[in-house]
Amino acid sequence: MRLGSFFLTFWLAPDFVQAASSVDWIWSAKYVVTMDAASRMFKNGAVAIRGERIVEVGPRAAIERKYKASRRLDRPESVLLPGLIDAHTHAPMALFRGLADDRRLQDWLENFIFPAEAKNVTPDFVRWGTLLACYEMLLHGTTTYADMYYFEETVAAATKQAGMRAVLGQTIIGFPAPDAKTPQEALLRAEKLLERYRGDPLIVPAVAPHAIYTTPDHVLKAARALANKYGAPMLIHLSETKRENDDALQKRRLTPTALLDSLGALTGRTLAAHAVWLEDSDLEILRSRATGLAHCPSSNAKLASGVARVPAILKAGIAMGLGTDGFAGSNNDANLFEEMDLAAKLQKVHLLDPEALPAKTVLEMATRTGARALGLENETGSLEAGKRADLIILSLQSSRAVPLYHLISQIVYSLKGGDVTDVMVNGQLVVQSQKVLTLDRAQIFAKAREYRDRIVRSLGLSPSPIE
Numbered sequence: 001m002r003l004g005s006f007f008l009t010f011w012l013a014p015d016f017v018q019a020a021s022s023v024d025w026i027w028s029a030k031y032v033v034t035m036d037a038a039s040r041m042f043k044n045g046a047v048a049i050r051g052e053r054i055v056e057v058g059p060r061a062a063i064e065r066k067y068k069a070s071r072r073l074d075r076p077e078s079v080l081l082p083g084l085i086d087a088h089t090h091a092p093m094a095l096f097r098g099l100a101d102d103r104r105l106q107d108w109l110e111n112f113i114f115p116a117e118a119k120n121v122t123p124d125f126v127r128w129g130t131l132l133a134c135y136e137m138l139l140h141g142t143t144t145y146a147d148m149y150y151f152e153e154t155v156a157a158a159t160k161q162a163g164m165r166a167v168l169g170q171t172i173i174g175f176p177a178p179d180a181k182t183p184q185e186a187l188l189r190a191e192k193l194l195e196r197y198r199g200d201p202l203i204v205p206a207v208a209p210h211a212i213y214t215t216p217d218h219v220l221k222a223a224r225a226l227a228n229k230y231g232a233p234m235l236i237h238l239s240e241t242k243r244e245n246d247d248a249l250q251k252r253r254l255t256p257t258a259l260l261d262s263l264g265a266l267t268g269r270t271l272a273a274h275a276v277w278l279e280d281s282d283l284e285i286l287r288s289r290a291t292g293l294a295h296c297p298s299s300n301a302k303l304a305s306g307v308a309r310v311p312a313i314l315k316a317g318i319a320m321g322l323g324t325d326g327f328a329g330s331n332n333d334a335n336l337f338e339e340m341d342l343a344a345k346l347q348k349v350h351l352l353d354p355e356a357l358p359a360k361t362v363l364e365m366a367t368r369t370g371a372r373a374l375g376l377e378n379e380t381g382s383l384e385a386g387k388r389a390d391l392i393i394l395s396l397q398s399s400r401a402v403p404l405y406h407l408i409s410q411i412v413y414s415l416k417g418g419d420v421t422d423v424m425v426n427g428q429l430v431v432q433s434q435k436v437l438t439l440d441r442a443q444i445f446a447k448a449r450e451y452r453d454r455i456v457r458s459l460g461l462s463p464s465p466i467e
Contacts, residue, residue, distance in 0.1 A: 002092075005216050007324075012340065013254055015432070018064070018070055018245055019143055019254050020066060020067055020068040021055075021067050022068055022069075022070070023048045023049060023050045023055055023066070023068070023069050023070075023431075024049055024050050024051065024069065024070055024071060024427065024467060025047075025048070025049040025069055025070075025071050025072070025073065025389075025424075025427070026046050026048050026049070026063060026064065026067060026069040026071075026072050026073075027046065027047045027072075027073045027074075027075075027080060027391060027393070027422075027424070028044075028045065028047075028060045028072075028073070028075070028076075028080075028081035028182050028438065029045065029074075029075045029076070029078045029079055029219075029393060030043065030044065030075070030076055030078060030079065030396065031045065031078075031079040031080065031218040031396075032044055032045030032047065032057060032079075032147065032312055033079060033080070033081050033082075033383075033384065033407065033408070033411075034057055034082070034365065034382055034383040034384065035081065035082050035363065035367045035368045035382040035383065036238045036368070036382045036383065036384050037331075037382075038205075038348060039314075039360070040078065041313070041395045041407070042057070042058060042059055042060075044060045044061070045057070045059055045060055045063075045080065046058065046059070046060040046063035046064065047063070047080065047383055047389075047391060048063050048066070048067045048069070048376060049389040049424075049427055050128055050427075051387075051427055052201060052384060052388055052389060052426045053384055053386060053387065053388060053389060053427065054384060054386065054387050054388070054389050055067065055329050055415070056124055056212075056384060057249070057383045057384065057385065064245075066288055067306070068233075068354070069208075071267075072379075072430075073393075073422060074319070074430075075395070075407050075421065075422065076376070077395065077396050077397050078393045078396055078397075079140075079366070079393070079394045079396060079407065079411065080227045080391060080393050081247050081317075081383075081385050081391070081392050081393075081394065081411070082164075082368070082381055082382050082390060082391065082392070082394070083141065083144060083367075083380065083382065083390035083391060083392050083423065083424075083425065084140075084141045084142045084143065084144075084336045084361065084366045084367060084370075084372055084392065085142070085143070085144045085145070085321055085322075085336075085366060085367060085370035085374065085376075085380070085381060086142045086144070086145040086146065086322070086323055086324050086334065087139065087145075087271065087273075087292070087293075087295075087322060087323040087326075087370045087373050087374060088146055088148075088235075088271070088273040088274075088292035088294035088296055088321075088323030088324070088325060088335055089107055089133070089145055089148050089323060089324050089325060089326060089334065089375045090147060090148055090326035090327075091115075091129065091130045091133035091134065091145065091149065091159075092121070092133070092150075092151075092200035092327075093129060093133075093326040093327050093328040094124065094129045094130075094132040094133040094136070094156065094327045094334075094448070095118060095120075095125060095128065095129040095448060095451045095455070096113065096326075096328030096329075096450070096455070097134065097327040097328060098326065098328075098329070098331055099113075099116060099329060099335075099455070100111060100112035100329045101326070101329050101332070103303075103329065104303065104304070105240065105241055105243075105303045105305065105330075106243070108303070108329050108330070108412065109116070109211055112292050112329070112340065112459075113203065113328060113329070115358075115381035115459065116152075116455060116459060117177075117178055117256050117456070119177065119455075119458040120451070120454060120455050120460070121150055121151070121178035121179075122151075122178070123151045123425075125451060126149065126150065126151040126154040126158075127154050127158050128156060128444065128448065128451060129451075130154070130158035130159060130449040131161070131162065131274070131439060131444050131447075132154045132156065132163075132289045132444050132447075132448050133327065133334055134161075134162035134164050134439065134441050135162070135293050135436055135441065135444055136333065136334045136335075137164065137334045137377040138164065138333045138423055138428040138430055138431050138436050138438075138439075139418075139420060139431065139434065139436060140334060140337065140418075140420060141337070141338060141392040141394070141416065141417060141423060141425075142164075142334065142336055142392075143164060143165055143390040143392065143400065143423060143425045144165040144166065144167075144370075144371070144374070144376065144380055144390065144425075145165075145167075146163065146166065146168075146169070146206075146235060146271060146294065146323070147166060147168050147169060147271075148171050148208040148210070148235050149168045149169075149171055149451055150170075150171055150177055150179040151178070151179075151209075151414075152168050152169065152170040152171070152189075152190075152193050152205075152225075152402075153170075153189075153192070153193055153196065154196055154270050155168050156168050156193070156205070157250030157328075158195075158202045159202065160167070160200075160202055160203065161374070161438065161439070162430070162436075162438050162439055163202075163203065163425050163426070163428050163430040163438045165202050165203075165388070165390065165426060166202065166203055166204070166237070167205060167206050167233055167271070167374050167376070168197075168203060168204070168205055168209060168237035169205075169206035169208025169209055169233070170186065170190035170193050170205075170206070171186065171208045171209075171210055171216045171236075171282050172186045172187060172190065172207065172208060172209040172210065172215060172219060172223050173186065173209075173210045173215060174214050174215050174216050174219060175203060175214070176208075178330065181202050183215070183216070183222075184217040187207075187219075187222055187223065187226060188432050189208045190207045190208075190223070190226060191226060191230075192229040192391075193205045194207070194226070194232055195466055198200055198230065200428060202265035202425075202426060203281075204232070204233065204374075204375075204376070205230075205232055205271065205419050206232050206233040206234065206235050206271075207223045207224075207232060207233075207234050207235070208223075208225040208235040209223040209234070209265075209318055210234065210236070210237060210246055210321055211236060211237040211238070211242055212238075212244070212248065212256050213247065213248075214446070220260070220265045221263055221264060221265065222264070222270060222452060223265070224263075224264060224265045224267065224281075226437050227269070228267075228268045229270070229430070230313075232268045232269070233270065234265070234268060234270050234271070234273055235271050235272075235273070235372070235377060235422045236260070236265075236271075236272050237273050237274055237275045238257065238260070238272035238273065238274060238275050238293075239248075239255070239256045239257065239274060239275050239276055239277040239278055239282070240273070240274035240276055240300075241276070241305045241306070242277055242305075242306060242345040244277070244384060244413050245277040246354070255277075255278075255279055255281070255282055257278065257279075257285050257286060258279075258281065258282065258285065261285050261289065262406040265285055266285065266286070266289040267289065269290075269291065269375050270289065270291045270308050270358030270407050271291075271292045271293070271294060271373060271374055271375075272291055272292070272293050272294070272463070273293075273294040273296065273323060273325070274294070274295075274296055274299070274300065274305065274308070275293045275294075275295070275308055275320075275449070276300055276305050276306040276307070276308045277311070278308075278309060278405030283309075283312065283313065283316045283318065284316070286313075286316075286318050287316050287317050287318050291318070292318075292319045292320070292321070292371060292372065292373030292374060293313060293318060293319070293320040293321070294321050294323035294325065294373065295308050295310055295313075295320050295322055295343060295345040295365065295369075295425070296322075296323040296324065296325040296330075296339075296340045297310075297322075297332045297338060297339055297346050298324065298325070298330075298338060298451070299323075299324070299325035299330040301346065302329070302331060302407065303329075303330055307347070307350040308407065309348050310343065310357055311346055311347060311351070311356055311357055314361065314369075316351070318367065319338065319369050319370075319372040320365060320373060320375040321365055321366070321370025321371075321372075321373040321374065322336060322339045322340065322343060322362075322365045322366045322370060322371055323339070323349025324336065326341060335416075335417040336366050336417070337364070337405040337415065337417045338416075338417070339367075340349060340359075340363060340412045341412060341413055343357060343362050343365065344356075344357045344358070344359060344362045344412060344413075353404065359406075359408050359409045359411070359413060360408050361413055362412050364409060366421070367381050367438065368381040368382045369381075369384060369419075374466065379432065380446075381384055388426050388427070389424055389426060389427040390425050390426065390447075391422075391423070391424045392422065392423050392424075393420070393421050393423075394411065394415055394419045394420055394421070395420075395421050397418050400414045400415055400416065400419065401414065401415065401419070420434070421434055423431055
């Protein structure tokens with residue numbers, strides 16, 4: 001090289017050659033589905049991650065030129081997605097899984113679940129039930145969930161142990177509960193939860209009055225006021241059954257939605273679960289209040305609650321995510337892949353329209369729209385620079401994945417929770433090669449079996465599952 005050429009190269013290099021930026025992780029896969037507003041997808045794509053946040057998403061070659069990672073995860077025969085969001089469940093109830101199936105909601109609640117809870121629910125029960133639920137959710141690709149239960153501070157501790165993100169609502173109910181003799185005591189517990197977890201990177205504390213038929217009006221107002229005081233969400237069941245709607249109309253001359261609105265209970269950040277029996281006037285109220293909804297198709301079907309008006313709800317501009325609901329009879333697992341598949345098919349058969357609720361819309365409900373329903377759209381729900389690093393990888397190596405014509409349809413209608421291989425939450429690898437890294441499987445399963453025996457004895461049930 002001539003001397004002039006050497007100096008020319010030396011002086012021009014800083015302008016044209018930029019050193020690679022350091023990141024903690026680069027995840028790459030055959031396909032990257034961002035679920036962002038532009039619906040971007042990349043073949044041979046990658047995600048660069050630094051700390052808790054996504055730095056950039058794009059083609060693998062471009063990401064690798066721009067960033068130098070201290071750790072890599074490359075899955076060349078897989079698809080990379082944002083973590084799924086379960087917008088409504090009751091995690092500790094995993095220990096009641098299958099306790100009372102094939103019953104109506106009121107029968108199930110009043111004759112089985114409420115008595116079982118009164119006799120068994122303690123902080124220790126809640127801890128192990130939550131750990132079991134989190135273990136299952138992580139293996140099925142759920143990275144964020146919304147919960148309503150008792151001893152919610154224990155739910156929070158177990159969730160953080162698992163490394164998951166959650167919106168956790170302390171239940172407020174109008175009769176003695178396992179953790180509070182009165183609604184006032186439950187409100188005090190809720191306030192302690194709000195204070196303890198304010199600003200937590202994984203836990204969003206919330207206030208959770210159970211429903212209009214279990215919570216007095218003055219308590220609903222107090223729950224709303226408490227949530228607003230802390231800028232926190234309020235979680236509630238809404239119009240789950242026809243009976244709930246009919247009773248409200250007969251006794252109060254208002255729909256459950258209109259009743260909540262008349263009390264000011266929807267004035268603030270709210271997530272309402274089920275919303276099966278909504279009138280057009282209810283949709284307008286919910287839209288105007290920016291209320292988020294959680295659609296629970298398996299629960300609604302199993303309890304014969306009805307089929308929610310999902311297309312009309314989404315068309316009205318209301319954010320509606322997907323929820324699994326509890327494990328104890330309303331649903332028996334925590335698999336959002338099942339919910340996506342069923343949500344789409346229920347609408348098609350109910351409306352006699354195969355184009356109702358297409359796969360892309362359902363996947364949005366489980367990701368970006370679910371995040372918006374929970375008020376977390378700036379943090380999670382899509383793969384975008386600046387958002388939390390909540391990612392999952394699905395294998396495309398099973399028989400369910402071939403042949404592959406349309407990726408989104410394959411994810412919703414063919415792939416299953418068992419195809420999830422790797423999960424990251426908040427920049428932490430929590431599942432690798434289908435192994436949960438944060439939880440002890442053997443210990444959790446042993447405790448679950450131990451609690452099964454206790455619950456059977458407490459209710460006087462047959463000790464044998466085949467009798």
